[in-house]
Amino acid sequence: MKKLCAVWFVLFSFKCFSQIAIEPYPLQIGYNKTTNLLFPYAIKSVDRGSKEILVQKNKGNENVLLVKANKENFITTNLSVITTDGKLYSFLVSYASEPPLLNISFDADSIKSQPSFLNKSVRSEQMKLSLRSIYIDKKVLWFHFDIKNNSLIDFTPAYIKFFVQDKSKAKRTAEQQTELVPLFRLTMPVIAGQTKQQFAFAFSQFTLSKDKRLVCEISEQNGGRILLLHISSRTLLLARLPSPHE
Secondary structure (H helix, E strand, C coil), X not given: CHHHHHHHHHHHHHHHHHHCCCCCEEEEECCCCCEEEECCCCEEEEEECCCCEEEEEECCEEEEEEEEECCCCCCXXXXXXXXXXXXXXXXXXXXXXXXXXXXXXXXXXXXXXXXXXXXXXEEECCEEEEEXXXXXXXXEEEEEEEEEECCCCCECEEEEEEEEEECCCCCCCCCCEEEECCCEEECCCCECCCEEEEEEEEEECCCCCXXXXXXXXXXXXXXXXXXXXXXXXXXXXXCECCCCCC
């Protein structure tokens, strides 16, 4: 009986610990460019896993952390940030000569709290990517998405990119694509099996001609799942102003 109780205790303890695991946020930084991290509360403490990354609070903005590589091609390390509300932000930091994002927001009062009014979606290999809303604020377009993992296998994003492409093209003609660089990104962590996550990107306001479309592409790290969501020029024009009471 004692042995049985001991086994149940070990299994219960393992289950409890597994439930509180915090997935680190993948962060790529460069040597010649500074990455800006925006938090919803002032930064209380910062811990670097290596001296090969440099960090500094932005003067006058205690909720902004500036991060930069102190050495090119450094070995992947980690970064921990604790804000005054007691929340921990964990990062897995790697080197990139051209970081894909230079401004990343973790603001809790984000566009994600606004009502959804769109339902543009794509399904592939038990994954579903949906565009829920587009809001415009101070000449910035905010795209709010959610992504659902219907499989039991976690989906870890390798990259997320946006580009404009022709809606149709002649055969044997190279397709013209223009990548759009976002101003801000609201975090999207690993999508665990049978869960759903929200994320948002911000761009300087723009429109498209009728023969163009915006494409959101998400690729899986160490896997083969890729999601491509097409957003038409007409959908862009449905952008709304955010509700002031949200």
